[in-house]
Each structure stands twice: as structure tokens, then as C-alpha cells.
Amino acid sequence: MKGMFLVSLLLVCNIVFSFSPDSAIVSVEKIEPKPAMVVWDINDSLYHIPSFDLYCGFDQTKIWGMKVDQTKKKDTTTIKLLHDSCDFHSPWIGRLTSEYGWRNNRPHYGIDLKLSTGDSVQSVFDGMIRISRYSASYGHVVVIRHLNGLETLYAHLSKRLVKEGDEIHTGEVLGLGGNTGRSFGSHLHFETRYLGEPINPRSIFEINDSSFTIKEELLMLNASHFTFLKEVRRIKYHRVRSGDSLWRISKKYGVSISKLCRLNGISRKKTLRIGERLRYN
Incomplete structure (x- = not known):
């Protein structure tokens, strides 16, 4: 009976034990239980995350990931x-x-x-x-x-x-x-x-x-x-490519060089960089 009681106690306490051939316990080791996995469903998100239903999520990959066009908003x-x-x-x-x-x-x-x-x-x-x-x-x-x-x-x-x-x-x-x-x-x-x-x-x-x-x-x-x-x-931009000049861009879009300079805060002598954006309207 004493042996049975000891085995039961060890099992409850998450302890692994081993026996020698003559049935004596020779080692005892405690096992730490693994934490239970917490499964978070949609109801948890709706409860814990602010305005989760309005945004249909909580995007943490981009600073401004989700955008819903509000310029055509009909209601208040x-x-x-x-x-x-x-x-x-x-x-x-x-x-x-x-x-x-x-x-x-x-x-x-x-x-x-x-x-x-x-x-x-x-x-x-x-x-x-x-x-x-x-x-x-x-x-x-x-x-x-x-x-x-x-x-x-x-x-x-x-x-x-x-x-x-x-x-x-x-x-x-x-x-x-x-x-x-x-x-x-x-x-x-x-x-x-x-x-x-x-x-x-x-x-x-x-x-x-x-x-x-x-x-x-x-x-x-x-x-x-x-x-x-x-x-x-409504604003449109031209992305500068190899060979572009203010004159060429002005001819392409039918806008004066003076206006291009004014819209972009630049002078006629500016050196254009490939990949740079220039506003033309």
C-alpha cells in the first residue's frame, strides 16, 4: 500500500521516477508542465482590439496599410x-x-x-x-x-x-x-x-x-x-527619365517651363535627377 500511495503522489506532482531491478526508486525528476496554447478567435479580437469591426482587422505591417476612400463619402x-x-x-x-x-x-x-x-x-x-x-x-x-x-x-x-x-x-x-x-x-x-x-x-x-x-x-x-x-x-506627376529636360516635359504635357518651375518650387537651371517626380498640373 505504501508503494502504491507513493506512485500516485508522484504522478499527480508531474514527477518522473525510475526503479532499480530490486524495485527501489533510484532517480526522481520533476517535469515542468507546458503552458496551454491560447486560441484567439474573432470574438476575442472584437472585444479586445479597438474598432476591429470598423477596420476589419488590425494591420501592423504598414503605417497606413488600409485606406477607404472618404472623398466620395455620401453620408455623415x-x-x-x-x-x-x-x-x-x-x-x-x-x-x-x-x-x-x-x-x-x-x-x-x-x-x-x-x-x-x-x-x-x-x-x-x-x-x-x-x-x-x-x-x-x-x-x-x-x-x-x-x-x-x-x-x-x-x-x-x-x-x-x-x-x-x-x-x-x-x-x-x-x-x-x-x-x-x-x-x-x-x-x-x-x-x-x-x-x-x-x-x-x-x-x-x-x-x-x-x-x-x-x-x-x-x-x-x-x-x-x-x-x-x-x-x-487630382494632381499628376511626371517621373524623370534619362534624357528628360524641363523643355521636353513642358512640351509633353502642354505646360510652360515657368509653370513647371512654380509648381515644383525649382529654377530653370535645376539639374533633374532620374526617378525624381515633377508636378505638371
Whole structure:
């Protein structure tokens, strides 16, 4: 009976034992149980990932992977931005150095706020980190998917303090300001997007050099919020090939050299580089 009791106890405790020929136990080894595999189904994603149903997923491969054309939007989408006063926090309060819109004849899809390297940058709403990585253009960049359906981007950081898949709360520090990527001087590049399409942050927030507040509790989103994007998509570009010149490009598209120079912010003496894009309309 004693031997049977010992065997039963060892089996319950996940212990491997061996016997000698005379039935004496000569070695005992404990086996660590393997963790159970967690299977995450669609219901888990709908529950845990913000706006999973709206975006039909949570793409972590590209900064702006999914884009649903909002320039042809026929209806109005009501987005409840606030449920409580603690549901919003400014990302950073600093001098506005660059607006949303055209900048040096190129589209600028966010705003720039002056800061110093090392300043704390915070999440504007609750959400989940979809992107946290280094990009050649954005530098150290973080993209957050929010519970309200919007996504926000924070770029040119000197350091990221969050990982992809992390939950983040309103006002939580996500990184430190910096000057990484395609940037000239320390600043925060901040974007707001809906289904991958950029929205002027000033449509949502009241922004000046000393404050960054939310305008309204509700955002009534319609096609008028995407007029700049519609304008951008009407623009056509020529990609420079071997043998091209401003004269040849002007003849090809029926536009004057003066206009080509004005549209692209260049002079007549500019040396064209193969692969360079030139706007011609």
C-alpha cells in the first residue's frame, strides 16, 4: 500500500521516477508542465482590439496599410469623442510651426508642434498601439487605434516607450520628442486619420501656441473633411527619365517651363535627377 500511495503522489506532482531491478526508486525528476496554447478567435479580437469591426482587422505591417476612400463619402458619420472630461489629453502643447495642407508644393497631412528633444509626448485618447517602429520619413513613430474609431500618429520621436499591441490610456506617455527621420529641428508631427484617410487636426482640436483642447464632444464626419485629399489626388506627376529636360516635359504635357518651375518650387537651371517626380498640373 505504501508503494502504491507513493506512485500516485508522484504522478499527480508531474514527477518522473525510475526503479532499480530490486524495485527501489533510484532517480526522481520533476517535469515542468507546458503552458496551454491560447486560441484567439474573432470574438476575442472584437472585444479586445479597438474598432476591429470598423477596420476589419488590425494591420501592423504598414503605417497606413488600409485606406477607404472618404472623398466620395455620401453620408455623415457621428463619432463620439468624449464620454467624460478625462477622455482627452493634449499630445503636447507648443508653438504650431507647420499647418495641415500644402507645404513647399507638397501635401502635409498633419501639424507640427515645436518641442525639445526629450519632452514627453502623450496619447490623446485611450487605445491600442498599432505601430511602434522606426521609419525613414517619420523617424521613430507611434500609431494608436482609438476606441472612437480614429487613429493618431506621433512622429520624429527620439525614443518610443510603447510596443505594438500595448494598451494605452489617455494622457499616458508614449515616447519622447525628437528630430528623427526626415525632420529639420525637434518637433512633434501629429496626424489624425479615419479609415486611413487624413483629417485636419484643427477640425477636431482647438490648437494654439499655449493650448490644445478638443472642440466638440461629437465629430460629424463627412466628405467636406476630405476636400484637401480630393485636391491632392487630382494632381499628376511626371517621373524623370534619362534624357528628360524641363523643355521636353513642358512640351509633353502642354505646360510652360515657368509653370513647371512654380509648381515644383525649382529654377530653370535645376539639374533633374532620374526617378525624381515633377508636378505638371
